[in-house]
Amino acid sequence: MSIIRTVHGRQIFDSRGRPTVEVDIILENGASARASVPSGASTGTHEAHELRDGDASVFDGLGVTSAVEHVNGEIAAALHGHDVDDQRAIDERLRNLDGTSTLSRLGANAVLGTSLAVCRASAVASGLPLYRRIAQLAGVDEPVLPMPMVNILSGGLHAGRGMDVQDFLAVPVAATSALEAIQLTSRVRAAAAGLCAERGLPTLLADEGGLSPGCRTGEEALELITESILAAGLQPGTDIAIAIDVAAASLYDSEAGDYHLRRQERHLSTAEMIDMVSSWVDRFAIVSIEDPLDEDDWAGWQTLTKRLGHRIRLIGDDLFTTNSERLARGISQGVANGVLVKVNQNGTLTGTLDVVAEARAAGYAPVVSARSGETEDDFLADLAVGTAAGQIKIGSVRNSERLAKYNQLVRIAEDPTLGFRNLPALALTADGGR
Numbered sequence: 001m002s003i004i005r006t007v008h009g010r011q012i013f014d015s016r017g018r019p020t021v022e023v024d025i026i027l028e029n030g031a032s033a034r035a036s037v038p039s040g041a042s043t044g045t046h047e048a049h050e051l052r053d054g055d056a057s058v059f060d061g062l063g064v065t066s067a068v069e070h071v072n073g074e075i076a077a078a079l080h081g082h083d084v085d086d087q088r089a090i091d092e093r094l095r096n097l098d099g100t101s102t103l104s105r106l107g108a109n110a111v112l113g114t115s116l117a118v119c120r121a122s123a124v125a126s127g128l129p130l131y132r133r134i135a136q137l138a139g140v141d142e143p144v145l146p147m148p149m150v151n152i153l154s155g156g157l158h159a160g161r162g163m164d165v166q167d168f169l170a171v172p173v174a175a176t177s178a179l180e181a182i183q184l185t186s187r188v189r190a191a192a193a194g195l196c197a198e199r200g201l202p203t204l205l206a207d208e209g210g211l212s213p214g215c216r217t218g219e220e221a222l223e224l225i226t227e228s229i230l231a232a233g234l235q236p237g238t239d240i241a242i243a244i245d246v247a248a249a250s251l252y253d254s255e256a257g258d259y260h261l262r263r264q265e266r267h268l269s270t271a272e273m274i275d276m277v278s279s280w281v282d283r284f285a286i287v288s289i290e291d292p293l294d295e296d297d298w299a300g301w302q303t304l305t306k307r308l309g310h311r312i313r314l315i316g317d318d319l320f321t322t323n324s325e326r327l328a329r330g331i332s333q334g335v336a337n338g339v340l341v342k343v344n345q346n347g348t349l350t351g352t353l354d355v356v357a358e359a360r361a362a363g364y365a366p367v368v369s370a371r372s373g374e375t376e377d378d379f380l381a382d383l384a385v386g387t388a389a390g391q392i393k394i395g396s397v398r399n400s401e402r403l404a405k406y407n408q409l410v411r412i413a414e415d416p417t418l419g420f421r422n423l424p425a426l427a428l429t430a431d432g433g434r
């Protein structure tokens with residue numbers, strides 16, 4: 001038994017300098033733990049609701065004063081005297097207290113910060129590394145270090161729409177350890193920066209630390225990342241594979257009912273989008289594509305999955321929003337074969353673990369993911385290991401809020417009992433490589 005004495009919330013800042021929620025839990029025995037909450041830019045419509053103050057005179061309306069007040073008021077009162085070892089009961093209590101399906105009353109940011117801090121407090125009190133505590137909660141016998149997919153080139157809402165597609169990422173499939181995985185992608189990152197500089201392309205950083213060279217088409221960006229892999233002395237496909245996050249919901253024009261590629265002044269139908277990404281898969285060493293279509297284009301996703309689902313991972317982010325019901329719909333309709341896992345899209349740790357379990361049971365690959373707005377909290381590294389998710393997506397190796405997670409993976413890797421998830425099987429088999 002590890003009983004909560006105090007729950008204390010405060011406002012801190014995220015990597016875009018925007019307010020976010022941090023929560024401290026102090027136990028009767030004096031142990032304490034802390035967690036903070038990330039925030040997206042290319043958010044899915046169906047995500048849990050992050051409570052913002054809306055008062056434009058304070059932080060452009062992005063303040064979290066009410067969310068913090070809810071932590072220090074209703075949530076603190078409700079959890080006082082509860083046992084942090086009972087994560088599921090606490091998360092249910094938080095959901096019931098909020099009373100809405102999207103956590104819009106107390107705020108998913110208030111609820112999530114508390115939920116994550118509870119888990120960490122339980123780990124601290126029981127003397128377990130956080131990933132071991134998460135493995136207990138997730139019913140995982142063998143935690144495993146994840147294969148990272150690392151942001152090299154950025155566009156979309158993370159880079160002032162300098163490119164239409166949001167992320168081009170490197171997946172170090174030849175790596176045999178977490179350390180080697182990070183080293184290999186760092187080499188590609190450095191080679192890409194070198195090529196951009198040589199060609200007079202911008203080398204400034206996007207929100208997740210990727211470069212935003214402003215390529216006009218997806219093909220140009222794919223050629224650039226392929227050349228960067230080669231320039232790093234590595235082979236595309238065998239050493240480093242390519243992953244893409246199209247973030248197509250931010251391209252979708254709901255009035256016209258098509259996708260607007262602004263850099264090319266082109267409008268594409270769903271069928272044309274499918275043709276375009278299929279041609280990329282034919283030409284480049286691509287192992288996964290996230291959100292190639294809009295979050296509500298279920299029919300398009302079905303067609304796309306029939307066409308490409310046996311060749312690569314098709315990952316739903318805005319499509320599933322780490323939501324059990326939406327994932328269940330996808331599974332029953334043969335839509336996608338992978339799911340991005342973001343704690344703040346769901347709102348509680350237990351809800352997030354349930355989505356991972358649901359994905360695994362259906363052979364959908366879970367990819368634990370950060371948001372474009374992050375803090376120095378490294379919870380996600382332990383989450384990916386503890387759930388044995390197999391893959392993690394936390395941005396570039398160039399920013400401290402991302403490095404906090406990469407470096408935590410390196411520390412966790414000191415546990416000699418842990419294996420490292422090698423990717424080819426993971427990416428290309430229908431059972432998530434298990």
Ligand SMILES: O=C(O)[C@@H](CO)OP(=O)(O)O
Binds near residue numbers: 042044370
């Ligand atoms: O689309 C995504 O996958 C994420 C992280 O890259 O972006 P955001 O947090 O802005 O939703």
Ligand SMILES: [Mg+2]
Binds near residue numbers: 318340
């Ligand atoms: Mg995404």
